[in-house]
Structure formats: structure tokens, C-alpha cells
Amino acid sequence: MTAAPLILIPGLLNDADLWRDQIAALSGRFDVRVADITRGETMDALVGTVLALADGPLAVAGFSLGGYVAQAMLMRAPERIERLALLDTAFRPDTPERAAERAHLTRLATASGKFLGIGDRLLGTYLAPDHAANPDMAGRVKAMTQRLGAEVFIRQSGLMREDGEAALRAFTGPALVLCGEVDRITPPAGHHEMAALLPDAELVIAPGCGHLTPIEAPTLVSAALARWMERS
Template sequence: MTVTDHRQPLLLLPGFLCDEDLWRDQLAGLADVADGRVADLGHGDSIAALAQQVLATAPPRFALAGFSFGGYVAQEIARQASSRIERLALLDTSFHADTPERIAQRRAANRTVSLPGKFRGMTEQLLPSFVAPPRLHDAALAQRINAMTLRQGREVFIRQNAMLREDGEAVLRSLTCPVMVLCGRLDVLTPLALHEEMAALMPQAQLVVVEDSGHMSPMEQPAAVTRAMRTWLSA
């Protein structure tokens, strides 16, 4: 007897220097309703190339969730193949193109990271930009984040950091599928106001604000993000 899997195909796109551990709790918490798979965004020379790689092995139709850098890849997937996206979730990300200043900052960061010495990943100095103040003393969370960035390493840092982020306004305005825009209330890297602006581009979009969370919402408040994603998957 053949058993049919009625779960939705769900593609999860991690952020800058992130891997499948970013989505650990969502993969487990949604396993009864979604067949989740985390894409590897560590290899490629552009966001367009990453989108093509994801599409090459994706099911014909799928739910798509992109976090931070992965949100830009998700928007590029929508640009290339919007008809294949059943529903879209954008978490703690942006839709604005890089400014000349931001491009200069990225290039400077790549020069610094390319210098001889040990790649340190997510240092204690950087952590306050990524997590909410109450989580700064959560040693287990800090260790998980740092381990993830160290697994990705120097070459992925340089590769992902060099990729130009393009403006996503036109592609977001063109979408008709269900959309969730989610942001940690205390996200300082991609603030709530940016997500309000993003959600306003899509009449069908639902804006979800995760309390007591900074930028790393899937790891900082996994239960809240999982609940929001479950609702989104049933929309």
C-alpha cells in the first residue's frame, strides 16, 4: 500500500553565514504539516545564481521562507519563477537595493576578513546587533550562532558579502500568493518600520511582530516564529 505525504513542500532559506541550524526548531515544529528543506546558500557568485540553484532542485510548487540574506534570495526566486511559489514568508529582511555606502562597507569588511588570521565568526562585539538585549547573556544561544557562522567560514562570508542586493519593490508588488512579513520587535539590523513598508506593498500580506526578539527571530523566539509559520502555511 502506498502512503501519500500530504505535507506542503517548504523551502527555507537561511541568512548571511547561517545554515540549517537557524531553522532547527521550525523544521521540528512544522514537521506534521510541512516537508521542510533548508537550502545551501554558501555556493554561488550572485543572488540570481543562488536562486537558480534553489529552483533547479525544488518541487514544481512550494512554500518559500527567506530569512535576512535569504529574503533577498526569496525575492529573486519570485522574480525568476513566481508561478512556482505557493506562499511566501519574509523574515527579518529587506527589499531595498544596496546603497553606494553599503557597498563600500561590504567591500571594506571583505578586505578585513581576508587578512591573515583566524576567522572568528560571530564575535561578542557583533552579537548586540543581532539579538535582543535580554538574550545577550544567553550563552547557549550565542554559542549556537557562533558555531553556525564558523561552520560557514571565511570563504562564504566573502562570497555572500560581495553579492549585490537588488531592489525588490516591483517583484513584491506583483505577487498574488499569500505572504507573511515577520520581524522581531527589537531588530536593529532590519527594523520594524522597514517591514511595515514591505508589507504595505502587498495588500494580501500579513505583518507579524515577534515580541522580545532581535534580528535572529527563528532562534531567539522559535515557538512564536513556528506558530506564525503554521498559520501562514494554512492561509
């Protein structure tokens, strides 16, 4: 078992509530800390913020946009990263289609009127169909996005997503790659690629889950993180 702090990095328009169940399950066994990536204007700024959460080696688990932050940490301070977990994320820069979609959503967020976060229509993209109809799951997602608001969305959408292939190939520590079986934002195929790049990776696919696995499959995600933290 590692003594390194477990740093949980949320994704776009997510806060610590994304990791609510993992914090409850793992805090008694590990030093769990949640990063705040809502304030920095650049990826370098976010990397500095997360690295400052603790001294020495870190166990870093990044979800979605947080996975890009985790890879940026690996590029800039590889000596600080003892183990790496990537959940529902990617390692390539945005495709033109994804960049266009992000730009469209940013334009909507900057338009006049109240920012409503992720509504019912978009929930079907982020959650598996059964989970989008679950009022508790849907309510948690909507509440996070509304709580953080347009300013955070615009700032996070503008962050440069960097190509992480070289950094992943070079990382030899314990790694976990996890995603939902029906994740439409960052599909399983990309996670198979990431796991193949990492020399010491466990790949976990969460059955019947979409993009938000920490909420959709809390027990499975917590158990996978615990196994990863306990690997030598």
C-alpha cells in the first residue's frame, strides 16, 4: 500500500461532489484530497495548483478534463507522480468535431441569459440512459454544473488539451484506466489505447455506465481505486 496522498481531480464543471462516494469509501484507508481546477486560466496554472496540494510523491486520479490535467502533471513533473489513474478521459488533443462542439457550447454559455448548466438534453450524452432517468444521479450532475456556472465552463473549455502519448509510454508506475461501457464523450476504444501505452496498467470497463462513472458506478470505481492504491 502506498503512503502517497491520493489526489482526485474532477472534470469539466465538476467539483468535489463528483467524488462523494469515493471520498467516503477511501478516506479511512488513504490520505484523500480533492483538487480544485475551476480557477486557473492555463494548464500550467492548474498543474501548479494540484502539485501544491502535497509535498513528495502523489497518486493522481483524473476524471475527464482532470485526466488531461493529470497527464500534464506527468509531462511537467514526472518525478512527483508515483501512480496514475485515468477515468473517462482521453490522451489526444480535441478532434476538429469535438473542438467545434466545445466552441458551440462556449458560445451558448456566453450568450445573454442565465447559465443553466447541463440540462436534460445533454444529460443523455453524459449518463447512460437508465442513469439519466435516475433523479438522484441527474440531480447531482445538474447541481454541480449550475453551482460552478458559465465563468468556470468558459475558462475550462478554453484549456489546451495536450497529447499525452509520450508521457504515458514513459510512465512505469502503477496505472489504472477506467471508463463506462457506453461512454459517448470518451469511448472505451480510447481507453484500450491508453492502457496499451502504459507499461503497468489495469483496464476496467464499467458495465452499463456512461461518462460519469464515479457517480454511475460508485462501488466499482472505489474498489478499482483501492486496488490501484494497494498495488506495489
